[in-house]
Amino acid sequence: MKKDWKTKLIHSDVRVPEGFRSLATPVYRGSTVLFEDAEAVDDRWNQYEAGYTYGLYGTPTVLELAGRICELEGGYRTIITPGGQAAITLVDLALLKAGDHILLPQSVYTPSRKFASRILRGFGVEVGFYAPETGGGISELLKPNTRLVWCESPGSITMEVQDVPAICEAAHKAGALVALDNTWAAGVYFDAFAHGADVTMQAVTKYVAGHSDLLLGSVTVKEDAIYQKLGAAQQLVGLAASPDDCSLALRGMKTMAVRLKAIEAGAFEVARWTEARAEVEMVLHPALESCPGHALWKRDFTGSAGVFSVVFQKSFTKERVLRFVNALELFKIGYSWGGVTSLAVAYDFRSSPGRPDYGHRIVRLSIGLEDVGDLKADLEKALEKMQ
Numbered sequence: 001m002k003k004d005w006k007t008k009l010i011h012s013d014v015r016v017p018e019g020f021r022s023l024a025t026p027v028y029r030g031s032t033v034l035f036e037d038a039e040a041v042d043d044r045w046n047q048y049e050a051g052y053t054y055g056l057y058g059t060p061t062v063l064e065l066a067g068r069i070c071e072l073e074g075g076y077r078t079i080i081t082p083g084g085q086a087a088i089t090l091v092d093l094a095l096l097k098a099g100d101h102i103l104l105p106q107s108v109y110t111p112s113r114k115f116a117s118r119i120l121r122g123f124g125v126e127v128g129f130y131a132p133e134t135g136g137g138i139s140e141l142l143k144p145n146t147r148l149v150w151c152e153s154p155g156s157i158t159m160e161v162q163d164v165p166a167i168c169e170a171a172h173k174a175g176a177l178v179a180l181d182n183t184w185a186a187g188v189y190f191d192a193f194a195h196g197a198d199v200t201m202q203a204v205t206k207y208v209a210g211h212s213d214l215l216l217g218s219v220t221v222k223e224d225a226i227y228q229k230l231g232a233a234q235q236l237v238g239l240a241a242s243p244d245d246c247s248l249a250l251r252g253m254k255t256m257a258v259r260l261k262a263i264e265a266g267a268f269e270v271a272r273w274t275e276a277r278a279e280v281e282m283v284l285h286p287a288l289e290s291c292p293g294h295a296l297w298k299r300d301f302t303g304s305a306g307v308f309s310v311v312f313q314k315s316f317t318k319e320r321v322l323r324f325v326n327a328l329e330l331f332k333i334g335y336s337w338g339g340v341t342s343l344a345v346a347y348d349f350r351s352s353p354g355r356p357d358y359g360h361r362i363v364r365l366s367i368g369l370e371d372v373g374d375l376k377a378d379l380e381k382a383l384e385k386m387q
C-alpha cells in the first residue's frame with residue numbers, strides 16, 4: 001500500500017537485522033498488546049495462560065523480574081506492583097472481604113497498619129494487632145473469621161524478630177493464611193516458604209533495586225489458588241509496574257549478592273561499634289547477641305541486612321537526638337533504605353500504641369557502601385556534637 005509521509009510516521013516499512021543478542025534484558029514498553037486477529041482478542045490477566053493481552057498484566061520485562069524474584073524466593077508465581085506498599089495493599093484487597101478478621105504485628109510498617117485500620121476497617125474488615133514477640137500464643141487471638149495474619153520480621157524500626165513458623169502453625173490450624181513482609185531479608189536471607197508463609201511481599205525498591213532511584217514491589221505465592229485471587233485483584237485495582245523500572249531492578253539484582261555482603265559486614269561493624277558507646281542504651285540489630293530477637297534470627301535467618309536502630313540513653317532529650325542526626329554528614333536524612341548511601345532517621349514513639357517505650361530516643365540507620373571507617377568517624381563526630 002502506498003503511504004503518505006504522515007502515515008509512515010506511524011506505519012513504517014523499516015526492518016532492522018534480526019538476531020541481536022546481549023546480556024541486558026530488553027525493555028518492552030506497551031499498554032496496547034496486538035492480537036493476531038479479531039477472534040484472538042482476550043482480556044484475561046494470566047499471561048502464562050492467555051499469552052500477552054494487555055500491558056497492565058506485565059510486558060516480558062515485568063514478567064522477567066517477576067520470574068527472577070519468584071526463583072530466588074522459591075515460590076510458584078510472583079506479581080510485580082508499582083511499589084512495596086502497593087504489594088501490601090494488593091494482598092489485603094485480594095484476600096479479605098467484609099466480615100473477615102486480619103491480624104497485624106504492632107511493629108508492622110506504618111502505612112500497612114494505617115491501610116488496615118483506616119481503609120480495611122471502612123470496608124467492614126475486623127482489624128486486630130498483636131505483640132510481635134507473640135509466637136504460637138497468637139492462637140488466643142485467632143477467631144473463626146480470621147483470614148489473614150501478617151508478619152514482618154524484623155519489625156519496622158523496632159526490629160523485633162518474629163517466630164514465623166510458630167505463627168504459621170497456629171494460623172493454619174485456624175484456617176488463616178500468613179503473609180510476610182520479607183523486605184529486610186531481601187527475599188534471600190529468610191526462606192519464607194520453608195518457614196510456613198503462604199504469601200511473601202518485598203519492597204523491591206530496597207535491596208533488589210538497590211540504588212534509591214525507583215519504586216517497585218513484589219508479591220510471591222506458593223500455590224495457584226492464591227495466585228488466582230491476587231492476579232484477578234491486580235487486574236481490577238489496576239496496579240501496573242513500569243517496564244523501565246523493572247529493567248533497572250533487573251540490573252540491580254545482578255549485583256545484589258555483593259552489595260548485600262558488603263552492607264551486612266559494614267552494618268554489623270557499625271552496630272557493634274555503636275553499641276559500645278556510652279551515649280547508647282542499646283542497638284537493635286538482630287545479629288548482635290544483645291538484641292532481643294537474636295536467638296530467633298540465628299535459628300531462622302542466613303544473613304543480616306544493613307538496617308538497624310540505635311536507642312539512646314534516657315537522659316537524652318529529643319532536641320539532642322535530633323542534633324545528633326543533623327550533625328551527620330555522610331549519613332543522609334531520608335526514608336527509603338536499601339541503597340548505596342547510608343541514611344539516618346529519628347523516630348518518636350510517644351504516640352504509637354503498642355510500640356516499645358523508646359519514646360523519642362530511637363534512630364534508624366541504614367548502612368550503604370561507604371568506607372566503614374568513614375561512617376564510624378561520621379557517627380563519632382555527631383555523638384560528640386550531641387553532648
Ligand SMILES: Cc1ncc(COP(=O)(O)O)c(C=O)c1O
Pocket residue numbers: 083084085086109152156181183184202203204205215216217335336337
Ligand atoms: C518493611 C517495608 N515494607 C514495605 C515498604 C514499602 O515499600 P515502598 O516504599 O516501595 O512502597 C517499606 C518502605 O519503606 C518498608 O520499609
